[in-house]
Amino acid sequence: MAKGSGKVLAQNKKAGHDYFIEETYEAGMVLQGTEIKAIRAGKVQLKDSYVQIRNGEAWIYNMHISPYEQGNRFNHDPLRVRKLLLHKKQIGELVGAVKRDGYTIVPLKMYIKDGYAKLLIGLGKGKKDYDKRNDMKKKEAKREVERAFKARNQ
Template sequence: MASTRETNQKNIAVNRRARREYFIDESFEAGMVLLGSEVKSLRDGRANLADSYARVDKGQLFLVNTHISPYPAANIFNHEPTRPRKLLLHKREISRLMGKVKERGLTLIPLKLYFKDGRAKVELGLARGKKLYDKRATVKEKMVRREMERSMKSRRS
């Protein structure tokens, strides 16, 4: 018998701008290498994913420009808020991502930062930038879908 293990997942920060400004082709889950004060600050929910991205450097993956606020009780042992943080993925996944980013002009952006079974994880999206007309089309589709749902709901009543 296979036992199903429930995962305890707590969201810390969600990058809402990412889905508005990019087409997300694939998503990946990666672990993060953090300092103690960063973990405590994340547990307080003090993180911001705006303007952050992932970069492959010498065969390693780094999360750049993610702002994790300093933990007030850490005093002199505090961390730098926007330092590059190493991400943990298998070598073959990193090399595959590196190839896609170089070839097709895609980028890696963080979609969500969360705790899963007590460990800090980041969900990365392999993304392609949207043009202005793509953004307008997305908003229009969303409005049409909303109108259809409203009309279906009023018919049921």
């Protein structure tokens, strides 16, 4: 099965707008009891989340997983810091890129693969304002071409 394939539960659309994503990694997560049930229900948000490497381990911050409705007093904290499961070699590559080249590790999407919740993280370089304007111009030009073809074919 390809990286990033499975039932997509959450997507960070702003990441593609703000960063040039150069490489992606698939990471597992260490979750508590009711978190996986809330994730399967689609109650997850990646909007303001980010990944940091601390003491040779990857951690995701600000990922919001809503408390499970049928959960009891053992429900989880929605914004707790969660550990990501990556190989040591992958963590080494990420640390090198972040320190040396000024990259950022950005969560792209969360999905279920073979019964496990996975997170696709990307190594991205921040876009400048003029890069964003160029992307918007390209999108607008593509839309205009599609409109012209649609009008011509009708």
